[in-house]
Amino acid sequence: MSVLDAKLATALHSREQRLIRRRLPDPAADEGLADFSSNDYLSLASSPDLRARFLRKLSTAPAVLGSGGSRLLVNGSAHAALEARLAQFFDAPAALLFNSGFDANVGLFSSVPQPGDALVFDEHIHASVHDGMRGSRVAPALQRPFAHNSVEALRDVLLQLLQENPGFRTGKSSVFLAVETLYSMDGTIVPLTEMVETMEELFPRGNGYVIVDEAHATGVYGPEGRGLVALLGLERRVFARLHTFGKALAGTGGIVHTNKREAVLLVTPLVRDYLLNYARSLIYTTSLSYANIISADCSFDLLEDGTATQLLDLSTYFLSLLRPQLRTIPLSLLALPPHLASQPLPGAPPHSALPTPIIPILTPYPRPLSTHLRARGVNARPITWPTVPKGRERVRVCLHAGNAREEVEMLVSGMVEWARAWMRKSIEAGDAKTEVDDAVQAKL
Numbered sequence: 135m136s137v138l139d140a141k142l143a144t145a146l147h148s149r150e151q152r153l154i155r156r157r158l159p160d161p162a163a164d165e166g167l168a169d170f171s172s173n174d175y176l177s178l179a180s181s182p183d184l185r186a187r188f189l190r191k192l193s194t195a196p197a198v199l200g201s202g203g204s205r206l207l208v209n210g211s212a213h214a215a216l217e218a219r220l221a222q223f224f225d226a227p228a229a230l231l232f233n234s235g236f237d238a239n240v241g242l243f244s245s246v247p248q249p250g251d252a253l254v255f256d257e258h259i260h261a262s263v264h265d266g267m268r269g270s271r272v273a274p275a276l277q278r279p280f281a282h283n284s285v286e287a288l289r290d291v292l293l294q295l296l297q298e299n300p301g302f303r304t305g306k307s308s309v310f311l312a313v314e315t316l317y318s319m320d321g322t323i324v325p326l327t328e329m330v331e332t333m334e335e336l337f338p339r340g341n342g343y344v345i346v347d348e349a350h351a352t353g354v355y356g357p358e359g360r361g362l363v364a365l366l367g368l369e370r371r372v373f374a375r376l377h378t379f380g381k382a383l384a385g386t387g388g389i390v391h392t393n394k395r396e397a398v399l400l401v402t403p404l405v406r407d408y409l410l411n412y413a414r415s416l417i418y419t420t421s422l423s424y425a426n427i428i429s430a431d432c433s434f435d436l437l438e439d440g441t442a443t444q445l446l447d448l449s450t451y452f453l454s455l456l457r458p459q460l461r462t463i464p465l466s467l468l469a470l471p472p473h474l475a476s477q478p479l480p481g482a483p484p485h486s487a488l489p490t491p492i493i494p495i496l497t498p499y500p501r502p503l504s505t506h507l508r509a510r511g512v513n514a515r516p517i518t519w520p521t522v523p524k525g526r527e528r529v530r531v532c533l534h535a536g537n538a539r540e541e542v543e544m545l546v547s548g549m550v551e552w553a554r555a556w557m558r559k560s561i562e563a564g565d566a567k568t569e570v571d572d573a574v575q576a577k578l
């Protein structure tokens with residue numbers, strides 16, 4: 135074994151020992167299981183309607199495979215037409231296709247912020263934003279996280295920046311805020327209106343820019359799935375929105391809409407043009423194949439037809455079944471995170487009342503729980519460190535429009551059955567911790 139091979143093998147072995155080695159799931163093993171794992175929120179990947187539309191459009195398309203090169207070399211007519219359609223659908227002055235959401239975030243964050251600018255980001259922001267920031271010209275000291283979804287923590291970080299650098303007050307330098315609308319590990323929803331208001335209040339000269347990643351909210355929230363920004367009517371108050379097609383829309387690729395707070399129509403094409411010139415993840419890659427573009431186009435046909443229904447009802451149904459059951463199970467064994475543990479209180483901010491298709495079930499034993507569910511015909515995946523912090527291990531439930539209510543019932547009964555068996559075994563083994571002694575759970 136070469137020295138390099140030995141080093142790689144040691145790293146993998148270390149992950150194996152710590153039970154965090156990643157592996158591709160066996161494709162055959164998931165067949166026939168109720169899907170509570172994929173990001174195919176609208177169940178479009180297997181939609182007969184989508185398949186029929188796709189095949190129909192493919193059969194008349196002038197080109198089907200490949201794309202011929204980078205967008206800057208060969209600008210496919212289907213690509214340009216889809217951008218025009220999406221700019222209109224999302225009420226954005228311009229739209230630019232990237233090959234993936236990852237590429238879009240890397241391209242945007244690595245190129246647009248200028249030297250002397252600052253990047254402020256939610257501590258749970260996606261890895262692609264981190265990669266983009268790492269490649270940007272913003273000094274590491276000016277890349278600042280704030281506590282997840284906390285408007286107060288955001289305000290503190292911004293005030294600190296304003297205090298340190300007069301350029302942020304005079305408007306000479308810019309501050310970019312990076313948030314997601316629906317966070318994929320916790321199912322939490324950003325208090326976006328409050329954050330936009332905070333940026334506007336602290337940067338009245340318009341040099342505070344909000345960048346919103348709608349990867350998990352696309353197709354799920356807003357009129358015809360246009361996302362949370364559209365639901366809240368913030369289209370003109372955010373600088374850039376990322377919508378990906380790989381989640382609810384059963385495709386690949388991503389799209390960045392660019393807006394500016396004032397004079398939107400003038401500035402937005404400039405940002406688009408800038409990305410075309412400086413976003414390396416766009417320039418130095420072959421653009422999406424015609425087939426990808428055609429399938430994305432078909433997904434938007436379905437959104438416009440109002441296919442995105444029932445998903446959020448299923449989320450409410452799932453929680454209505456699970457919450458009462460959890461009262462009989464120790465919090466230390468199975469629990470919902472605080473934002474889902476109880477119904478939103480009257481007067482709670484509107485974002486916290488939105489149902490979410492992503493529901494983490496916190497447990498220190500995510501793998502055994504997931505294995506038990508698989509044996510019951512249900513696929514819900516364990517998520518462990520380093521994807522989530524230590525002590526926050528979970529089985530993540532992703533609901534889909536195509537899940538039957540019976541499947542949701544099967545999921546809940548599988549979880550409860552597993553927890554009861556675990557409690558029984560622990561009591562037999564004399565482990566006092568499994569008594570239902572968690573007062574908090576009892577109050578749910």
Ligand SMILES: Cc1ncc(COP(=O)(O)O)c(C=O)c1O
Nearest residue numbers: 234235236260318347349378380
């Ligand atoms: C919040 C967020 N942004 C961006 C991405 C990247 O999108 P894509 O899968 O299209 O590369 C993901 C995907 O995991 C994501 O969860």
